[in-house]
Amino acid sequence: MVPPPAATAPDSQLIARSLLDDDRAAFSELVRRHQSGVRALLRRLCCGDAALADDLAQETFIRAYRKLDLFRGESRFSTWLYRIAYNAFLGEKRRLRSSLAAPEEALERRADPGLTGDPALGVDLDRALTALSETERAAILLSYVQDLTHPEIARVLDCPMGTVKTMILRGKEKLRTRLSPAEGKV
Amino acid sequence: MWAMNGNDWLERKLHQAPAAIPDDGFTERVMGALPGRRPRATLRSWIILAAAVVAFLVGYFFLHVADGVVIALQVFLSEPFSPVSVTALSILAVVLGMVVWGTVALARDEM
Numbered sequence: 139m140v141p142p143p144a145a146t147a148p149d150s151q152l153i154a155r156s157l158l159d160d161d162r163a164a165f166s167e168l169v170r171r172h173q174s175g176v177r178a179l180l181r182r183l184c185c186g187d188a189a190l191a192d193d194l195a196q197e198t199f200i201r202a203y204r205k206l207d208l209f210r211g212e213s214r215f216s217t218w219l220y221r222i223a224y225n226a227f228l229g230e231k232r233r234l235r236s237s238l239a240a241p242e243e244a245l246e247r248r249a250d251p252g253l254t255g256d257p258a259l260g261v262d263l264d265r266a267l268t269a270l271s272e273t274e275r276a277a278i279l280l281s282y283v284q285d286l287t288h289p290e291i292a293r294v295l296d297c298p299m300g301t302v303k304t305m306i307l308r309g310k311e312k313l314r315t316r317l318s319p320a321e322g323k324v
Numbered sequence: 325m326w327a328m329n330g331n332d333w334l335e336r337k338l339h340q341a342p343a344a345i346p347d348d349g350f351t352e353r354v355m356g357a358l359p360g361r362r363p364r365a366t367l368r369s370w371i372i373l374a375a376a377v378v379a380f381l382v383g384y385f386f387l388h389v390a391d392g393v394v395i396a397l398q399v400f401l402s403e404p405f406s407p408v409s410v411t412a413l414s415i416l417a418v419v420l421g422m423v424v425w426g427t428v429a430l431a432r433d434e435m
Contacts, residue, residue, distance in 0.1 A: 162355065169354050174345045181345075192350065199354045263337060282338035314334050 157206055165206075169199050172216055175284060176223050182279050183227050185268055185316040194230055198223040212294055217286060221294040224276055231272070266316040273297075274309035281306055372427065379423070392416070 144152060144167035157165035176198055180191035201222050204208075209218050267275050274297060279284045280294055291306075292299045383389035396412035403409050 156431060165358075166351055166355050169351045170347060173347060173350050173354075177345045177350070184391075193381070195350070196354050196357060200357060203358050278338065282335070313338075317334065317337070 148255070150211065153206060153209060153211075153215065156203075165203060168215070172219055175216060176219055179220060179279055179284060180223055180227060182264065182267065182283065183272070183276060186264055192231070194223065194226045198224050201226065213290060216284075217290045219291060220280060220284065220286070221296070224294055228272070245294075262317065263313075266313050269312050269316050270309045271305075274305045274312070277302055277305040278309040278313070376427070 140244060144163050147155075147164070147167070149168065149171070152161075152164040152168050153162040156168065173195065177195045180194050180198075181188055184191045184194070198219060202219055205222075209215065267278070270278065276295060277291055280291045281288070286294065288299050288302050288306075291302045295302065296303075393416060396409070396416050399406070399412055400409040
């Protein structure tokens with residue numbers, strides 16, 4: 139039977155073709171399909187540093203390719219990718235902790251205002267997001283921007299679901315406090 | 325219901341979908357940076373199995389590991405918590421731990 143073209147094949151089929159036949163076109167389609175979500179998450183985690191985020195996104199897909207046979211299909215492929223991306227972010231952060239720009243500084247030199255529809259709104263939100271811890275920020279982004287469920291977020295962050303709920307609640311509370319003078323009292 | 329209203333505006337703001345990031349050659353860069361052909365899972369399993377067999381043969385016939393294990397256990401059984409038995413078993417545990425760790429790392433990473 140002739141396999142469907144890569145562009146219309148489901149993720150699971152592309153993964154199988156990539157694994158069994160080392161089909162580069164299939165893996166290329168997976169990258170094309172998921173690059174936007176992974177890069178958007180990493181840009182926000184990196185406080186808008188697009189160059190660093192894209193390096194980490196590239197590293198994410200290379201790691202995914204190397205470890206593709208470890209993907210068991212217990213979650214969506216995108217969830218698995220977000221987990222690799224988050225781990226890559228944490229690893230890079232640890233490695234470069236001293237040389238990474240402070241979040242506020244990174245925002246100042248940010249070159250890409252297009253993460254949200256309205257640039258001004260996006261910068262406000264991104265600035266407020268820097269007040270959160272890394273895990274709170276990741277939990278909020280995964281929940282509201284990437285639309286992951288709580289169990290999926292728990293899988294990405296490798297923590298219990300109760301912790302995810304707490305982090306999201308705490309993160310939202312901090313965001314509300316940071317943003318409310320301008321936005322909330324309407 | 326201030327809290328509800330407060331959450332509403334915050335959730336609206338958070339839910340504003342970010343614009344999709346255009347590929348702009350990203351996929352090509354990733355594909356260009358991919359490593360060479362990945363070893364098949366079956367090939368990997370065979371390599372690990374062969375390595376384990378070779379390690380067993382070398383340990384058994386040349387390093388007499390089995391004798392060492394028997395002696396360590398004998399010492400432990402005769403004097404369970406003497407410094408000698410604890411030391412011998414600690415060394416044994418470290419060696420076994422290294423073997424297990426090495427095998428797991430080998431299985432998880434590219435060879």
